[in-house]
Amino acid sequence: MPSDKLQIDAFAMQIGDVAEADLEQLHALSISVGWPHRGADWQFLREVGKGVVATDEIGRIMSSAMWFRQAPELATIGMVITSPRLQTQGTGLWLMEYALKDLEGVNLRLNATRAAQRLYLSLGFKPEKTVYQCQGVVTDAPAVQTVAGELRALTDGDLAAAIALDAAAFGVARASLLEKLFQHSRGYGLFRDGALKAFALCRRFGRGHVVGPIVASGDEDAIAVVSSHIRDHEGRFLRLDTHFETGDFALLVVRSGLAVFDTVLTMSLGKSLNDFAAEGSEPPVTYGLVSQTLG
Numbered sequence: 001m002p003s004d005k006l007q008i009d010a011f012a013m014q015i016g017d018v019a020e021a022d023l024e025q026l027h028a029l030s031i032s033v034g035w036p037h038r039g040a041d042w043q044f045l046r047e048v049g050k051g052v053v054a055t056d057e058i059g060r061i062m063s064s065a066m067w068f069r070q071a072p073e074l075a076t077i078g079m080v081i082t083s084p085r086l087q088t089q090g091t092g093l094w095l096m097e098y099a100l101k102d103l104e105g106v107n108l109r110l111n112a113t114r115a116a117q118r119l120y121l122s123l124g125f126k127p128e129k130t131v132y133q134c135q136g137v138v139t140d141a142p143a144v145q146t147v148a149g150e151l152r153a154l155t156d157g158d159l160a161a162a163i164a165l166d167a168a169a170f171g172v173a174r175a176s177l178l179e180k181l182f183q184h185s186r187g188y189g190l191f192r193d194g195a196l197k198a199f200a201l202c203r204r205f206g207r208g209h210v211v212g213p214i215v216a217s218g219d220e221d222a223i224a225v226v227s228s229h230i231r232d233h234e235g236r237f238l239r240l241d242t243h244f245e246t247g248d249f250a251l252l253v254v255r256s257g258l259a260v261f262d263t264v265l266t267m268s269l270g271k272s273l274n275d276f277a278a279e280g281s282e283p284p285v286t287y288g289l290v291s292q293t294l295g
């Protein structure tokens with residue numbers, strides 16, 4: 001009689017570069033943990049960041065971790081995934097050690113799922129604030145409201161102003177990322193006296209489109225720039241990741257059909273979010289993240 005149990009030995013894992021990894025396998029890895037990324041989303045991330053994968057003895061990708069130098073002094077970490085059947089065996093920590101070695105002396109930010117918080121706490125990351133992942137089919141797009149200033153589609157000529165506004169909100173200028181996002185996104189900006197006061201980009205991602213970044217100095221301006229994107233996607237799947245749970249902006253998002261699907265926790269190592277905050281009475285604020293991975 002064969003036994004009803006078979007002990008499979010642990011196998012050795014090999015480290016590899018995410019840049020050389022098979023895109024279909026990366027896609028399968030994120031699907032295995034229920035993430036919506038398409039191959040094209042992985043490819044976008046590979047073009048703006050670095051990372052490692054762990055492969056088993058026959059070359060199957062079992063785990064990944066990526067990092068993104070947004071500026072010399074600040075990086076974000078993301079796409080930290082271990083295949084469900086290999087979790088809690090130290091692989092996530094192993095790959096994080098590669099990230100941290102490459103990022104020595106750099107301030108770090110990431111958005112942690114519940115499953116990953118213990119891992120990041122053990123590495124010294126400090127909890128900062130909650131991110132609300134809002135998504136759904138747009139069922140009730142807001143009507144056009146009048147707002148002080150000129151609201152119009154962004155063009156390449158607005159890139160420098162968008163980089164500057166995003167830098168004031170995010171804490172560092174991430175010029176190359178914004179440039180790349182401009183190539184992949186549609187954008188709306190709110191201008192007063194010729195100066196960009198708020199903007200929102202929207203691009204294909206996962207199950208539909210994602211709006212981000214959204215940068216504004218107050219709810220009213222944020223609503224003005226995001227509403228155009230929501231109207232563009234009436235009846236279609238849209239996602240938005242925001243730190244705002246209450247207030248007019250958060251209310252508008254939920255009322256449009258984008259319910260809070262999940263939350264993650266922004267964590268930092270080194271300087272905190274506050275250390276990067278802009279000064280002034282009404283500084284620009286990030287209303288919507290580029291993504292959980294990119295911040």
Ligand SMILES: CC(C)(COP(=O)(O)OP(=O)(O)OC[C@H]1O[C@@H](n2cnc3c(N)ncnc32)[C@H](O)[C@@H]1OP(=O)(O)O)[C@@H](O)C(=O)NCCC(=O)NCCS
Pocket residue numbers: 033063079080081082083086087088089090091092093094111112113114115116118119122
């Ligand atoms: C989070 C994740 C990457 C951890 O990978 P892993 O290879 O299991 O990590 P490790 O084995 O190195 O574990 C690191 C620590 O996390 C803990 N941990 C792992 N999975 C956990 C889970 N599902 N819930 C709670 N703690 C967990 C481990 O027990 C370990 O803690 P310890 O050192 O105190 O024992 C993995 O669970 C995963 O892919 N989850 C789904 C995707 C995800 O949420 N990614 C994180 C994005 S921020």
